[in-house]
Structures are given as structure tokens and as C-alpha cells.
Amino acid sequence: MSDRDREPLDDSQEFDDVSPIDEADAPREHRPAPEELAVEAEAQAEAEADTGSAGDIASDVALTDREAVANDAALAVRRVERRDVVRWSARALAGVAAAALGVGAVLGAGALPDDARVRAEVPATQVQPASPLQSRVCAGPALRVGTADGEDALAIAAIADPSLVTGSLGGDVEQAALRVTGAGDVRGGESIVQRNEASTLSAAQSLDIDVDAVRGFAASECAETSLDQWLVGGSTRTGRQTVLTIANASEVSASVDVTVYGAEGPVESVGSTGIAVAPGAEEVLDLAALAPGVSDAVVRVASVGAPVTAHLQQTTTRGLERGGFETIDPVPALLTTVLPGVAVTEPTGLETQPDYDDTAGVLRLLSPQGGDVRVVFQASDGSSIESSGTLEAGRVTDFDLEELPVGTHAIRVESDAPVVAGARTVAVAGEGLDFDWVAGGQARSGTSAIAVPSGPAATLHVVSTSDADQEITVAGETVQLPANGVHEQQVGGGTVEVSGDDLVLALEYRSPSLVGGFTVSTQGRAASGVLVVH
DSSP states (O other), X not given: OOTTTSOOOOGGGSOSOOSOOXXXXXOOOOOOOHHHHHXXXXXXXXXXXXXXXXXXXXXXXXXXXXXXXXXXXXXXXXXXXHHHHHHHHHHHHHHHXXXXXXXXXXXXXXXXXXXXXXOOOOOEEEEOOSSOEEEEEOOOSEEEEXXXXXXXXXXXXXXXXXXXXXXXXXXXXXXXXEEETTSTTOEXXXXXEEXXXXXXXXXXXXXXXXXXXXXXXXXXXXXXOBSEEEEEOOOOSTTEEEEEEEEEOSSSOEEEEEEEEETTEEOOOSSOSSEEEOTTEEEEEEHHHHSTTOSSOEEEEEEESSOBEEEEEEEEEETTEEEEXXXXXOBOOEEEEEEEEEEEOXXXXXXXXXXXXXXXXXXXXXXXXXXXXXXXXEETTSOEEEEEEEEOTTOOEEEEOTTSOSEEEEEEEEEEEEEEEEEEEEEEETTEEEEEEEEOBOOEEEEEEEEEOSOSSOEEEEEEOOSSOEXXXXXXXXXXXXXXXXXXXXXXXXXXXXXXXXXXEEEEEEETTEEEEEEOXXXXXXXXXXXXXX
16 A cells, blocks of 8 residues: 555544654554444444445554554545535535526526527416405694683684485495694594595595685595695785694594695794694694794694694685685695686786785695606697796795686696696685685596595586596486596586596686586505415
8 A cells, every 4th residue: 555545644644652663573463442442343334234244454564453444444434424525515516506596697688589588487377355445534624723702722613514425336335533732622624534445536525615704615526644744825814714634534643744845944833743643533723823924834644653634724814804714625646736716817906906816726746855846737739838947955935826827727836856746726706705726646547436525516527637538427427538638527426437547636626706626546555455476
């Protein structure tokens, strides 16, 4: 055996007798120690297991019996170690292969021919709930905060009850009134719930008020609950009371933060954060207590714990003259929004008188982040006027509409950053004054039953955001709607069924001295089901 083939010696292979051996001397008998015998027995058993038969351990005559035993034992250990190495190497190679396969799938998929690629579809199922549930919360009765004599600034009273209508294509619709916190027997808005139907739910209310201090008309949509919403409109200057209602129709408490924005930006206020709204309850706040003297308000309502629904109610009085009533619905901040059916009326000159400047039409915009904005005013005959500019972050900006042609316009607003929009329209006549805030809305598709509460001369405004011509259906009538076209049609009370794609809808009510309306919201999230990936 060459030196290369020899196994290296370890501690077990050292001789216990280090004295020199004379070649003339006969070999001395070796008496193995118990440890050697144990190693020999273990090696013998290992050899029998490997060969299937017993045999002589000493296979190399150049070594002593004890060396042979030690070497065989070392070989047996190395065989075990090699098996471990093979096993771990195989595992490591499998991991490397899996990683290489993943990298190759990401980096090399585009380099493979189509017929060599393997496309795996993720197993998924669209699951509709067994009992789909949608909910809306209405603004409720017209409220007054504070007594007429000023003795109790926190007193809350209902001065007019609404007329409520629901629109649904099926399912079970239930409603229940919320309670107003700290107001005794004053009822809040209605909570509307639809079960067992995946189509959209619509609910709306109207208020026709004519009492000593308030006269006007308001129509509003019962809105979905949300964790973040905006209210465009309202004023807290002298003679304008704006009431904020925050309704919690859930079964858990909500904590709400309210931010009021004006022309100079967000208004610093005390008591506007951490407002507790109990389950099944409605909080009522006088906006002037949070932000007094704001002529051009936009309000943000953000909640944690539970989603809520917020509305504004504005009452205007100028001395002893009643100047109108309006309910303002919540809207989201969007990159693109459309305001349908914004009426521009003939100037009367009244808007030039002191304290009557808010009897003129305006477009109100706010971008929380600021950015460039493009506005298109589209008349019912298809003609349009474009304007562009830059909005300062957090500052409310009002644009006069008096230079637009008299008539009904659809206003399209596009911005680099999310923006909220609303437009004020007015009704001025000898028998009285009134105003309405038209909210910006999003497009919707499919078939919906839109709730139409009672009111003067209800008109449905339809604005297409599609680049293609289409055929829509309104109240059973077929209408050819051109790309990005507009349509208006008078409708009766109750419900009106509308079918079409990419449509923004709004209802307008108008008489010489009364005006109101609302923009129809998009389909509820609860109706769309859940995508389950297996």
C-alpha cells in the first residue's frame, strides 16, 4: 500500500507501547483493552451488516490487528458521514434548483417561445355572500342647534321631517331610525339595510320646509358608511348655520376627527378630534363651534373603529329674510369627478347687494395635496368651455359661474392629485330664495333603480364618461347617447330604472323659488362579493 493510499492516523491509532522493537525479537502478544474490544465488536457488526457475512477485519497485513480495527471503524463512520453529505447535498441542490426555477420563471419567461412556456392559473373562486348586505344612512330631519332666544346654545330640535323613498331591484329592505345623542326624543337619520340581493340599493329623502325661521327645499341621497369622506359646501359666517351630523349605524363605537377647510387652509379648532359616536347613534355639531366665520367651507370626516355617514345641513337667514335650506351629501376625493345638471341662471343683480354675494353660482374645489386642474363646462347642446389652473394644497377655491351661458351644464374636473368638488346653484324669485349644492360623482354601469323622493319638477341628468356612443334606457325609454354626451329627462316620484355604461347620474328639483337635488353614488362595495384564492 502506498503512502497516498494510507488512511491518516488519528488518536485511536497510536501505539500504547512506544519502546523500540528489535527486529530480532519475536512479536509480543497484545492484550486489547476493553475500549479496543468494544470498537472491534462495533466494527465487526458493521462489517457483517455491509457484507452479509462475518469475516476477518484485518484485511491489510501491513497493519496490526488493532490498526485494522481502528481503520475499519473510521471507514464506517465516514460511510455514515458520506450518506449525510449525500442527503444534505441533495436537499441543497433541490433548494438551488427551486430558486433557479423561480428566477428563470421571472427573468426568462419572455425569452421562451410560446409553445415552451407553462402558464399556471391561480385557482380562485368568486364567492358571493349567502345573504348579501348593503346599507345606507339618510340625513334625517332638518335640525336646529340652539334655541331662538339664545339661552341654550346646545339644544337640538327637529324642525321638519323628511319624505323617504328606497329604490331596489329585489331583496329584503329594512329601515330603523338612529337616536340623536343628548337630544331626548329627537330621531336621527334612517338606517336602510338590504339583504338577499346583489344589485345596488338606492335610498333618498326630500325636505320641504316652511317655518318661521327657515324656508327652502332639499333632496339628498342616503349615503354609504365610510372611514373617510368630504362635504363640499356650507358656511359659518353671520346668518348661516351649518349643522354637521355624524351617524354610526354599526354595532361598535367610532372615533371621529373633523377638519374644516377654508380659503386660508385648514382651520385650527378645539374639540374636533376624537369625537365619540356610539353604536346606533348620531352626533350633531354646530360647525360654527369648530370653525366660526368661514364663508367657503369644505369639511373632512375621518373615523376609526367603525365607518360612519356624515351630512351637512345649512340654513341661511339675512336679518328677518329666510334665504334657503340645503342638505349636503358626502363625496370621496377623486382624480376625475363629474357634476351633472349644474344650472346657471340669469343674473338678477341681487348678488351685488351687501350680504347677498352667496346668491350667485360658484364651483368650489379643494385639493388636499395641491396640483394642476382642468375643468370642462359642457352645455346641453354639446358645446363646451375649458379652463385650467393650479390649486394650492388645502385651500378652498371658489370659481364664479356667472360668465357661463345660461342653461344646464355638466362640469368635468380632472386633476393631478385627488380633488373634491361641488357647485352652488340658486333659485331667486319674488316669493323666496333657495340654493343647492351639486356634488361631484363617479361613473356607474349596469341597471339600477334610483330612488326619486317627492319634490318640484324632478329631472334626471345623465352624463356619459365613455368614449363610445351607446344606447341607454331611462324609465323604459331607449335613448341614443353619444360619446361623452349628456341627457336630461323629467321623471316621476318613486323609482326610475336606468341602464347603461359609464354614466354619472343626478336628480334636480326646481321651481322659481325652490331648488334641490343630489348626485347618485356608485355601486356599494358589499354587493361585489369576495375573490378567494386557494
